[in-house]
Each structure stands twice: as structure tokens, then as C-alpha cells.
Amino acid sequence: MTTKEQQATAPGIKQDSRRTDISKTSLFINRAGAYFIVAILLVIGLIIAQGRFVSIDNIRSILNAVSLTGMACAGLAFVVYSANFNDMSLPMTMALSGMMAVQLIPFGIVVSVVGGIAAGTLVGVVNGILIGKFRANPIIWTLAFNMVLSGIVRVAWGGSQIYPDTVAGDSEFAQQAAVQFNSFARTYFFDGALPLMVVVMIVLFVFAYFMMTRTRFGNKLKMVGSNYEAARLSGVNCAKTVILAYVLCSLCAAIAGIFYTSMTKIGAYSNGEGYDFDCLTAVLLGGMTLAGGKGNIVGVFGGVLVVGMLKNIMTLIGISTFSQYLVTGVVFLIVVWINTSSERKLGRA
Amino acid sequence: MSEAVNTNENAYALEMRSVSKRFPGTLAVDQVDFAVRAGEVHALVGENGAGKSTLMKMLAGLYSDYTGEIYIDGKLCELHSPSLAKEHGVGMIFQELSLARRISIYENLLVGRLPKKNALFIDKKEAVRQASELLERVGLGKQDPTKEVSEISQCDAQLTEIAKVLGSNPSIIVMDEPTSALSSEEVKRLFAIIDSLKKQGLAIIYISHHLQEIFEVADNITVMRDGKKVGTYPVEETSTEHLIEKMVGKSVNEFYAEHTAEIGEELLTVKDFTRWGFFHHVDFTVHRGEVLAIVGLAGSGRTEIGRSLVGADPLDQGTVVLDGKEVSFKDMTQAVNGGIGYLTEDRKVAGLAITQSVTDNILVTIIDQLSKGASYYPKKHLGVVNKKIEELSIYPPEPARLVNNLSGGNQQKVLMAKWLATAVDVLVLDEPTRGVDIGAKQIIHQAVLDYAARGNGVILLSSDLPEVVGLCDRAIILREGYIVGEIQKHEINENTLLMAANGEGRHVS
Numbered sequence: 001m002t003t004k005e006q007q008a009t010a011p012g013i014k015q016d017s018r019r020t021d022i023s024k025t026s027l028f029i030n031r032a033g034a035y036f037i038v039a040i041l042l043v044i045g046l047i048i049a050q051g052r053f054v055s056i057d058n059i060r061s062i063l064n065a066v067s068l069t070g071m072a073c074a075g076l077a078f079v080v081y082s083a084n085f086n087d088m089s090l091p092m093t094m095a096l097s098g099m100m101a102v103q104l105i106p107f108g109i110v111v112s113v114v115g116g117i118a119a120g121t122l123v124g125v126v127n128g129i130l131i132g133k134f135r136a137n138p139i140i141w142t143l144a145f146n147m148v149l150s151g152i153v154r155v156a157w158g159g160s161q162i163y164p165d166t167v168a169g170d171s172e173f174a175q176q177a178a179v180q181f182n183s184f185a186r187t188y189f190f191d192g193a194l195p196l197m198v199v200v201m202i203v204l205f206v207f208a209y210f211m212m213t214r215t216r217f218g219n220k221l222k223m224v225g226s227n228y229e230a231a232r233l234s235g236v237n238c239a240k241t242v243i244l245a246y247v248l249c250s251l252c253a254a255i256a257g258i259f260y261t262s263m264t265k266i267g268a269y270s271n272g273e274g275y276d277f278d279c280l281t282a283v284l285l286g287g288m289t290l291a292g293g294k295g296n297i298v299g300v301f302g303g304v305l306v307v308g309m310l311k312n313i314m315t316l317i318g319i320s321t322f323s324q325y326l327v328t329g330v331v332f333l334i335v336v337w338i339n340t341s342s343e344r345k346l347g348r349a
Numbered sequence: 350m351s352e353a354v355n356t357n358e359n360a361y362a363l364e365m366r367s368v369s370k371r372f373p374g375t376l377a378v379d380q381v382d383f384a385v386r387a388g389e390v391h392a393l394v395g396e397n398g399a400g401k402s403t404l405m406k407m408l409a410g411l412y413s414d415y416t417g418e419i420y421i422d423g424k425l426c427e428l429h430s431p432s433l434a435k436e437h438g439v440g441m442i443f444q445e446l447s448l449a450r451r452i453s454i455y456e457n458l459l460v461g462r463l464p465k466k467n468a469l470f471i472d473k474k475e476a477v478r479q480a481s482e483l484l485e486r487v488g489l490g491k492q493d494p495t496k497e498v499s500e501i502s503q504c505d506a507q508l509t510e511i512a513k514v515l516g517s518n519p520s521i522i523v524m525d526e527p528t529s530a531l532s533s534e535e536v537k538r539l540f541a542i543i544d545s546l547k548k549q550g551l552a553i554i555y556i557s558h559h560l561q562e563i564f565e566v567a568d569n570i571t572v573m574r575d576g577k578k579v580g581t582y583p584v585e586e587t588s589t590e591h592l593i594e595k596m597v598g599k600s601v602n603e604f605y606a607e608h609t610a611e612i613g614e615e616l617l618t619v620k621d622f623t624r625w626g627f628f629h630h631v632d633f634t635v636h637r638g639e640v641l642a643i644v645g646l647a648g649s650g651r652t653e654i655g656r657s658l659v660g661a662d663p664l665d666q667g668t669v670v671l672d673g674k675e676v677s678f679k680d681m682t683q684a685v686n687g688g689i690g691y692l693t694e695d696r697k698v699a700g701l702a703i704t705q706s707v708t709d710n711i712l713v714t715i716i717d718q719l720s721k722g723a724s725y726y727p728k729k730h731l732g733v734v735n736k737k738i739e740e741l742s743i744y745p746p747e748p749a750r751l752v753n754n755l756s757g758g759n760q761q762k763v764l765m766a767k768w769l770a771t772a773v774d775v776l777v778l779d780e781p782t783r784g785v786d787i788g789a790k791q792i793i794h795q796a797v798l799d800y801a802a803r804g805n806g807v808i809l810l811s812s813d814l815p816e817v818v819g820l821c822d823r824a825i826i827l828r829e830g831y832i833v834g835e836i837q838k839h840e841i842n843e844n845t846l847l848m849a850a851n852g853e854g855r856h857v858s
Contacts, residue, residue, distance in 0.1 A: 107364050216716050216725040223713045226702030233700075234662055234713045234767065235685030293704055 034286045041309040049316040050298030058312070060195065066308030067197035068256050068263075070301070072279045073286075074204040077300045078245040080211070083225045083292025084131060084138035086280045088248050092149035093123045094272030097254035098261030099153060101181070102162050106169065108176040109335065113258060120254020124247040132242030146276075153269045161268040164261075185263035197259050204252055209297040217244055226293030249300025281332045282307040284339050361420065362387040362552035363408070368417030370403050377403040379576040379609060380417070382589050385521065385552040390543060392555045392567035392584075396596055397812050401556055405523050408554075410434030412599060422520060440519030442527060446510050448498045455480035458513050483512040486549075487542050504535035510543060515546075522546070523554045526560060529648045540566050548681040558646045560589050560851045571601040573707035574598050589851065590844070597814070597843040610802040612822065613637030617689075617775050617806055619658070622667035628651040628830040631667070635806035640797065642817045645827035646850050651810045654827075655777040658808075659684035659691040672774060685714060694810075696780040700764045701752050703742045708734045708748040711767045717773070725756045737766035742792055758789025765793050775806045782816060794820060814843040826850055 045053040052058055072090060079087045087093075101116025103226025127145060130136040164181045168174035187196035212218040220241045223231040232238050253272070261267050290293030310331065314324050354383055365383040369376060378400045385391040395401050409414045409824050413429040420426065421437045428434045434441075438641045448457045456463070466472040480494035487508040498506060507527060514522060524543075528536045541814060544567055547553060563570060572579040572595040579595045605718045615634055622631040628650035645651045656662040658669065660678030669676050671688055678684040681691070693699040701710050708727050711718065711734050719730055734748045741762040743755070752760055761782065768776055778797065782790045797820060801807050811817050817824060826834040826849040834849050 011814075035487050201854060214726045215723050216720055217723070219709065219715075219716060219725055219727060222705060222709060223702050227699075229699040230693070230702055231713065233681050235681045236713060237680075237682045293702065 018084050034299050034306055036261070037285065037306045038302055038309065041306060041313060045309065045313050045316070048313060052316060053313075056193065058316075062308050062312045063198045064195055065311060066304050067195065067201040068260055069278055069282055069307055070201040070304040071197075071204050071256035071259065072253045073282050073300055073304050074201070074208040074297070075249040076279045077208060077286075077288060077295075077297060077331060078085050078211075079138075079249045080280070080283045080288045080290070081225045081292055081295065082094065082221055082245045084242065084245070085290055086139065086142070086276060087127065087246070087253075088139060088142035088276050089123055089146040089149060090249075090253050090276045090279060091272035091274070092146045092153065092269070093120045093250050093270050094251040094257030094260055094275060095267075096120060096123065096149055097257035098154055098271050099157060099267035099269070100161060101258050102164050102167055102261060102267035103157075105164055105167050105177045105181060106171065106174040108173065109180045112177060112181060112201055116258050116275060117251065117254045120257055121251045124250025124253075127250065128243030128246035131246065131323060132239040150269055157267075159267075159269075161266050164228065165265075167267075174224070181262055182265050183262075184291065191334070192251060197263075200255065200259070204255065205301055208248075208252075212297055217241060222293055224293075263312055271324075277332055278307060278328065281328065281335055284335045289339055290336070326348055360386050362389075362422060363554075364420040364423075365404070365408070366418045366420070368404070368407060368415055368419065370407055370412055370415045377576050378407065378415075380773065381573070381576075381578045383571060385554060385579065387520065387550050387552050388547055389569060390547055390553045390555055390567045392570045393555065393573065394557070394563065394570060394592060394596060395561065395573035395579075398575075398597070398815065399573040400524070401573055403576075404573070405441070405525065405554070405556065408434065408439055408521075408523060410439070418830075420752045435517055435519075438518065438520035440514035440517060440522045441795050442510055442514055442522065442524045443548060446506055447507060448510060448513070450499040451497060453495050453497055454484070454501070454509055455491065456499055457509065458483055458516055460513075462516075468794060479516075480512075483516050484509070486515055486546070487512045488538070488545070502535075503530050504538060506531075506532060507535075507539065511542065511546075513690075519551070521552045521554065523556070526557045526558070526647065527555075528557065528559065532743055536562065553742055560592060560847075564589070572596055589848065593847045597847070606791070610638035610640075610798065610822075610855070612639050613804060617808075618670040620668045620670075622654065622657070622669075623665045624653060624657050624663060625665050626830075628657075628827070631830075631832055633825055635808060637804045638801050639823065640801050640807040640809055640821045642811065642821035642824040643827055644811075644814075644817055644824050644846050644850055647812070648829075649827045649850070650830040651827055652766040652779055655691055655779050655808065655810050658777060659689050661691065685771060686717075686774060688772075688774040690714070690771055690773040690775070691776065692764060692768050692779060694783065696764050701760060701767075703753040703760070704751060705754070706751055707738070707743065707747050707763055710763050711737055711770055712754055714767050714771045733770060739769055740769070741796055742765050755787075756789075758785040761785045762789055762793060765796055769796060769800060773805075775808065775809065775832060779807045779810045780812065781809070782811075782813065814846050818842055 017335040074093070076087055076090065097116040097120030100119035101112045104115040123145070124313050127142055130141050131138045150241070162348060164178035165175065168178040185197060190200065212221070220231065220236045223234070223236055224238050228238060257272060260271050264271070282303040283300050284290070284303065285306050286295060286300035288300060307328075310328070311324065315325060319327065358602075361384045361436060365381065365386045366616065367380045367382060369380055370376060370378040371510050371823065374712060381400070383404065386594075391760070393404070395403050406412060408419070408428065410428040410431045410433050418425055419428055421439070426433075426437045428437065428439070455476050459476055464472045464475040464479065484490060484492050484494060489505060489512065492501065492505060498509065501509070507530070511522070527539060531539060543553060555563065555567055567584050569581055569583055570587060570592065571581045572592060574596060575598075582646050584589075613636055616637045617635040619634070623629050631654060632777055633641065639656050641649050643654060653662060657664040660680045660683060677689050678687055684691070708731065712727055712730055715733075716725060719725065731748055737743070738746045738748065743759050743762045752763055757765065765781065780799065785793070794816070797807055809817065809821055821841065822838050824836045824841055824846065825832050826836065826846075828850065836845055836849060
């Protein structure tokens, strides 16, 4: 390095004066931050809740709680990674896919699930085209689209909730489908030790991991998220890449929405409420940044665990649901603050 | 130098005594003496990187760590912040307008000091009156100050900008390329205003690449080169040739490698290339093995031609024939597949993803060539990356290193490497060595010549004249969006290029 620098002192040659070293704390927060917090929460949980925290029941309850958030996060990670901040239409994507699935129960369980997932994925297609191709502001557009969807859902179902068994009516075939539908969230493997929801979440995370690292799409997304203009001027089809990111996001959200509906046995427009910020908190805790192009799926999984454990501990020590909102809200703000300030230290925000 | 004309020290509105400013690794301004009298228009000229803007930024208070002394009206001042500079009467007019387009002229002019009627309300009448007074001074007395800035012409906006600076009662005004967006008629108007400001006793520092304008407007001219002052010349004692000679200094041709490329058949032919307002009816041809330079001053449409050629910007008319086939690209994806690459001018904004690794950056242009299916894993292609790292001596030679952690010169090499990795036949290089050290520059230049020698064509868009002289086989001269001439290899030197780009008379369309 020294010889290079000596050369650079030749008169009239401008040298790059920006700092090139990366703050160690920023790197640590980006790489291992989430698992560090997981460890801390684990200790807190062990102390506060004593025996109850590590019981099979509680672990299963943590896993159940995180699996819905986790499924949605596996998809949302693509949107955050692409530097489009957040998919604000996540709640209605979940609600719409769940309600669509319930509505289609009379046509059998396969049609119901496929139809529900398709409806949710369609949201991603629209988001992707508007944001990827026509460069709409990602927050404003998805927020507005969330409202439009919420209006459509309320008008279509007259503002009412729908129940799988009621929708199924008297037909034997449909009733069977309704029972199957409701059992999704209640299926366990290994004598009740491993919920189906957890399996699906892990499958989605593995899928997301491979999409991110081992495909042309994932590697292009990395460049698009890091520097859109540079990617565009390197011949990367940015529109296509962003569209796919939104489609994957909505696909995962739709799957989460169906499990949510199955768990509550109610198809309602309020089904995904709060998932937009819960999921973003988890993704950012996992080391992804709002500036995009940073972090990885393994970290996001850690972020999901943190959010799940935090909620579980709060419930165990008896914090009311209302106060939990306050706590998760504050956690979100702190995470965003650390996130942007570590970015600023890297000279990127 | 300044001693010779220094008869009465108090007459200087500004005097900078042996000021220096060091950036890591380079002395951007080296022991410069610079003095301007009240009632004088003093032009500051020099090539890119000569230190003009650093010197002026020092005056604007943008650096707190310069050395040397700055006297304003004979008093020693410490210009360590922009507000201090303003207090001492320095007014800056930059190339880009600082006016808010959607609000009225008077609000723009009096921003931060609008007269108040009482605690709550602004005295609009008084504000309009004060604004009119300022506008009067720049010859816009008839302009209605309540109009929005977006409603007035570019020239009026430029003059309004001057009026805004006048509002803070400066004794020194710095104008950086104030004519870049003006037509020749408007330039005349601006010059008349500058003349009247001069008569009002202001010291005006005028920076421009257009030497012709400088001869029209300036009283004295100071030339800078490589961070040092070359000299100050009264305008009547100098000429364009003389100035250019002083700006360029000794030739650095020996620094450049020999051309070995055989110039072959026609590779790229561009006809009637037009994007209205940027460049018009541009025709040129690039042959195999040839480096063609497009030379022009800032704002001549150089970069825009490159961007439209690869589909990154729109195009209004024109045809492009590449290797015998007519082509037209809607975006960079098509251009890269079609055989044209474009190395962008600003590596941090549009060139590299600096938070990603060298591998990711070099392979981004060829992801689709390396893999046809969905699966793609960059670590499988480390061979390609290592080859490029070796070819361009990227240091340290670590494919996994983040680009952010490389020096500027090595970052620029990565940018070059990502285009050399492609199989494109024509490469448009927009400022391929801006802001890099000599060592990196040499390596990049060699890589360009080697690339051309393999039978490819290069279009070089550069404002670094020694680079153009050293690299290109032929240069076409662009002035205000029109091609005004072509210079062959044996005639190319910095003097001919500068003379041609400045030309005689502004081109009026």
C-alpha cells in the first residue's frame, strides 16, 4: 500500500480522501447482532421465567409465534435487500390470501390453497411492476395499495368476516376441505414436537437463502440493492429483478396469510395487521439495512427469533398486550436508529 | 509576481498569501498568492484538477484546515466556515442554481431575512420593495418579484442568483462557470451586469473554461496548474495561445505507451445522432483497433452522446450501425448484449456497488453469459475474477475484498475490469481515470490500448487533455452539441485540442 500512496503524492494528482475502513461495531451489528440479542434474551428468559422458559410447551409456543412472522420475513427480506425499504401492503396481502382461500373452500382444499396463494402473489406482481418498472415510490405506493386492497376486501365481503365451516355449507366435500384447512396450523410432526408451520417457515428460509446466494436473480438483486444506477448501467435488467423481489415477498406473505387464517379459523380483513412493522423490525434486527444490499437470510432468521422471543418473554412475565405494542414500537425505533447510524458511519446513509 | 503590480496594499479587496490545502496524498493548492482589487474582474483559469475550485472553496470557508493567510479589505480573516466567509463579504455563485423553483423571487432573494411586520406576519410590501432594489442592480428592474422562479428564464434566474448574493452585501463575488446554461445573447446581458457590478466597486472572481468569454469580461487573468499559480497577466498583455501554453505546461507525452494497434475496418458508424438540446446531427465512425476521442468543454454534450449510444438516455433521431448491422438499444441490457459497453463517469454514483466485493462488481456485467439457467454462484467463477485482478494489478489482490476498502485508483481498476470481462466490441469510456493516482492511470491506459489492439473500438470521453493526446488515434471536437471539427493523430496535442474546443465565436443554432 505504501508504494501506491507514495506514487499518489505526485503533484496535481487528486487522491480519494474518503475513509475506507469500516467501523468494527457497525460490522458486528450487521453480521452477528441478531444472534447476540438472541443469546441475551435466552439468558433473560431463563432468569425471569425460570423453568417455564425452556419447557417443550414454551419452545413450541415461541416457534409457533415466530413461524408466521418468519414466513413473511423470508419474503420481505428480498424487498428490503432491494433497497425498497418495506412492503407496506404486507398486511392486506396476508388478509386477502387468507380470505380468498376460505372463499374457495367449496371447490376443494387444493383450489383453496392455490387460489389463496395466487391472489396474494398477484399483489406482488402489481407492486413489482409499479415500483420496478414505473419507479413509483415504494413506501407511498405500497401504503396506498394496501388501502385500496383493504377497500376491495371490505366491499367484496361486505365488511364481514368469513369462517371456513360456514362458507363450506352443507356439502360433505366442502366440509372436509374446511376441516383440512383449519388443521394446517394444528399439524405436528414427531409426536407434537414439530409444528407444520415451523417446517414451512424453515423451507421458505432455505428457499430464500438459495434464491439470494445461488441464483442469477439473487446476485443481480445484490447489485440493484447496493447501487441501482450502477446495476442499470452494467446491463442488469433492474425492473425484472425488482418485480421478482416483490413477487417472492407476496408469495411468502400469502403463505403466511393462509396459515394465519387457518390458525384463527377466521378470514378477516384485519388478519395481517401489524405484520408490516413486526416483520421489518425482524429483518432489520437480522442485519439487513434500509439502504439495501446488505445482510443475509441467516441473519434475518436470527432477527425473527429475537422478535418472537421478545414477545414470548413479555407474555411470560405478564406484560399486557397494549404495553407489548409500546415495547415492540420502541424496539422498532431503536433498531431503525442503530441501523441508520451504523449506515452513516459507513458513509452510505 | 503580485509584488510587481502591488502599489497600494489597501486597494486589494482580497489577498491570499501563500495559501495551501492538503488532501490525503496530495497538495491540491500549493503556496498560492492570489489578489483581487475592488472594481476588478479577475479570471481564474486552469485545467481540471489545477486547484481552482479548491482555492475558491477555501475562500468560501469550506475548509477549516488550510494554511496561509487570507486578507479581506486589508484585514486578516480566518475563513473556517461558510457563515464566517459570508460575514466577511464573500459571495459565491455556483454552477448549479441555488434558487427554490417553486417559490417567489422575493422569498428566494430575502431567504432568512424577510422583513417582519410584527411577531407573526411578514411585511410583504417591504419585502417586495427590497427585492426590487436588488433586482434593479442586476438589470431586472422590470421583473415582478412575486413571480415564481420557475416562471422566469434561465438567464433571469442566473441574474436573480447574483441578486441574491448581492443581498448579503458582499465585497467579493466568485462566479463559477456562470454562463454554462446561457445562450450567447444572454451571455452578453450577464457581462453587462458584471460590468456594472464592477463599477459599483465589487471585486469579481470569474471561473470559466471558455477562454473567449474571459477575454471579453476579465481585467486580469491568473493561471493555475498542478495546484500552483503559474502567473497573473493583464488581459491586454496575453492571448488565447499564451494562456493555453501556460495552462498546459510541459508536454507529458513520454508518459504514454506506444500504440501498437492496427486500424482496421469500420466497426461503429453513427449518423445524424440527435437528442434535442444536448447534441445535434452528430456523425462519427470508429474503426477496429481505434481509440476515438470526443473532446469538448463541460456541457458540450460529450457524456450525453455516450449515454444515448448505449440506451441509458433517450435519443430523438439517428442511426447506429455496429459491425454492419443497424442497432438501436432501449436500455443497457440490450447494449451490452449487442456489443457496446459504457464505463460511467462517476464510479461511486453510477459505476460500482462499493459495499460489495470485487468479485460481485467484476462479474455483474457477465452474469447472464456465465449462466443460462437460474442457478449462479459467483464463487465458481473466481478464475475470471483473478485473471482480471492480475491483468489490472488490482491491489490487494483479494476477490472477496469490499470495493469500499480499496483505494480510489484500485476502485477505478475494478470498474475497468468489469467492462474488460465482457465481450463487447465497442467500449465507451467516460472519464476513465478521473481522480486516480499516476500508477493506476498508467495501468488503465495500457489496458485501454491492449483492448483496442485486440480489434475492438474505443470511444474516449475525457476532459483530461494529456490523456486524450496520449491515448487517442483521432479526435472529434464537440462544441455546444455540434461537431465542429476533427483532428488526426499527428496533429493532436493539448494546444490544438484546447484551441479547437474553445473555437472562435459561439455556435448559434
